[in-house]
Amino acid sequence: MIDIERACIRFKTKTGHVDAVRDVSLRVEEGEVFGLVGESGSGKSTLLRALAGLTPLAGGSIRIGSRPVRRDVQMVFQDPYGALHPRFTVDKTLREPLAINGIGDEDARILDALGEVGLGPAFRFRYPHQLSGGQRQRVSIARALIVEPRVLLLDEPTSALDVSVQAEILNLLRRLHRERKLTMILVSHNLAVIGFLCQRVAVMRNGEIVEQLDVDAVRSRDVAHEYTRRLLLATEGYTRDSATRLEREPGT
Ligand SMILES: Nc1ncnc2c1ncn2[C@@H]1O[C@H](COP(=O)(O)OP(=O)(O)OP(=O)(O)O)[C@@H](O)[C@H]1O
Ligand SMILES: [Mg+2]
Secondary structure: OEEEEEEEEEEEEOOEEEEEEEEEEEEEOOOOEEEEEEOOOOOHHHHHHHHOOOOOOOEEEEEEOOOOOHHHEEEEOOOOOOOOOOOOOHHHHHHHHHHHOOOOOHHHHHHHHHHHOOOOHHHOOOOHHHOOHHHHHHHHHHHHHOOOOOEEEEEOOOOOOOHHHHHHHHHHHHHHHHHHOOEEEEEOOOHHHHHHHOOEEEEEEOOEEEEEEEHHHHHOOOOOOHHHHHHHHHHHHHHHHHHHHHHHOOOO
16 A cells, blocks of 8 residues: 655755655555654654655655555644644634545535544534644544545654543544554554554664564564664553553443
């Protein structure tokens, strides 16, 4: 579904340039949930933005599906506050991508999308400031899903949220993945989150992928790279806490 071949992304700066992504190759199968981890500044968001067509490549190639249609790839960002237009109602936020993509039957689709993310019709004419953080992130997810993409890119979709709200959103994402057979790439600092949703994970460092693992290997700490081991240790305390919370959530 996703085929990245030796992708390079370079940003020009005042003093020179930053090679944010260096020679990254990655394949993600249709219907797979793929995790991306790595320390801050390692190039995770940059790679996702390139997949969404928001950042050009300096080298290499990215192929998505057989027919690359813009709306086939949608992205959900970390910050549910910044991601929504403050003066747009939920209705307008959801209507916009339909209009851009020339999709009709708007009212029915808006109500469907709201229902799918667990928001009733009462939320339709609210503004972002009238929503909780978790509700805003549900609106962001609805906005991504409303154009029926085949690939969903999630950049730290729950890290700005309270832990119990995090679990709700993760359960929602897992249900959507099951029901829609979506292909997903998920960036997270939290290995419990990765373990909950993903089948495989790549570890990034300094713009490169240093290791790719099955999620079982992450759980059993069966990693080859010292860097990955340190990353695991660094998140361990937090991981244990949120893993327990996820298990306590009723299954979806
Ligand atoms: N527009 C830009 N101009 C210049 N440099 C950039 C730009 N965007 C990102 N970078 C640089 O590229 C590198 C990778 O950034 P990126 O945002 O992809 O990291 P990240 O892995 O998502 O980090 P985090 O976990 O903190 O979100 C960093 O060194 C960053 O400073
Ligand atoms: Mg980032």
